[in-house]
Structures are given as structure tokens and as C-alpha cells.
Amino acid sequence: MGLKGFALTVDVLLAIGIASIIILALSQVPKQDHFLYLERVANDILLVLDKDGTLDTLNASLITQGLRQFLGTTLVAKLEIKVYNYQDGNFVLNETIVLVEPDASLGKDVHRADRLFVKFENNEVEKYSFATLLVGSR
Incomplete structure (x- = not known):
């Protein structure tokens, strides 16, 4: 009779061990999902600001308003736009x-999104611009 109790105890310990391994493996998933979320948010913000013409204005206050619409209270962002002219083949x-919106550090989880956009005036290219957006959690 003593051996039956021992076998049952080993089965229970084995089941607890397997369940612990599964729980530990699944506990790492939210970090990956959070990074994927930041990636999508960063890319979407730049896409929308480009498509609605906000980036083309190169107006810091208008672009800041656009950023605020998307960031909410849990995200921070740093946007850098480099504007180039094309002259003599260069x-x-x-x-x-x-x-930087709001004025805070980006935190430890940060995703970068890049976008090239061109400003036209009178059907001619006026400026070439390159935007880099860093989005992070507070």
C-alpha cells in the first residue's frame, strides 16, 4: 500500500513541474506583444501624419498636435525630421x-519607425524629408 501513495505523489509532482514550465514560458509573451504594439503604433503614427499632410507642413506645433492625438497617457515619442534640398546633383x-512629446525620457522599451516623404509645389519636388520616430512606454 505504501508504494501506491508514492507513485501518486510522483505523478502530482511531475504535473506541477510541467505546469510551472508552461506558466513560465507563457509569462514571457506579453513583452513580445508590447514591443509589437509599439512597432505598430510608431509606423501608424508616421503613416497617418504623412497621409493627412501634417508632415508636409514642417510646422512643429501642428506636428506636435498630431503626435498628441496618438500618444495618450501611456506613450512618449521623439520625432526627428531632416529636410533636404536637391541642388546640383547632391x-x-x-x-x-x-x-519630444511629452518632455520625458523614452523608457526602456522603444521602437523606431522611419519614413521618407517628399513635398511637392506646382508639380515639382520642393523638399525631400526623412522622419525618424521613436515611441516608448512611460
Whole structure:
């Protein structure tokens, strides 16, 4: 009779061990999902700001308003826009716009998104711009 109790105890310990391994493995999933969320948010913010024409304005206050719409209270962002002119076969850096919203550090989980956009005037390219957006958690 003593051996039956021992076998049952080993089965229970084995089941607890397997359940612990599964729980530990699944506990790592939210970090990956959070990074995927930041990646999607960063790419979507740049896409929307480009498609609605906000980036083309190169107006810091308008771009900051656009960023605030997407960030909410849990995200922070740093946006850097480099504006180039094309002269004599070369790209010349005209200006750099750096916006941090809100004024805080980006935290430890950060995702970067990049987007090239071109501003047209009278059916001709006026400026070439490169935007880099860093989005992080507070």
C-alpha cells in the first residue's frame, strides 16, 4: 500500500513541474506583444501624419498636435525630421526638426519607425524629408 501513495505523489509532482514550465514560458509573451504594439503604433503614427499632410507642413506645433492625438497617457515619442534640398546633383541638409512629446525620457522599451516623404509645389519636388520616430512606454 505504501508504494501506491508514492507513485501518486510522483505523478502530482511531475504535473506541477510541467505546469510551472508552461506558466513560465507563457509569462514571457506579453513583452513580445508590447514591443509589437509599439512597432505598430510608431509606423501608424508616421503613416497617418504623412497621409493627412501634417508632415508636409514642417510646422512643429501642428506636428506636435498630431503626435498628441496618438500618444495618450501611456506613450512618449521623439520625432526627428531632416529636410533636404536637391541642388546640383547632391542632397543638402536644409534643417532638422526635433520634437519630444511629452518632455520625458523614452523608457526602456522603444521602437523606431522611419519614413521618407517628399513635398511637392506646382508639380515639382520642393523638399525631400526623412522622419525618424521613436515611441516608448512611460
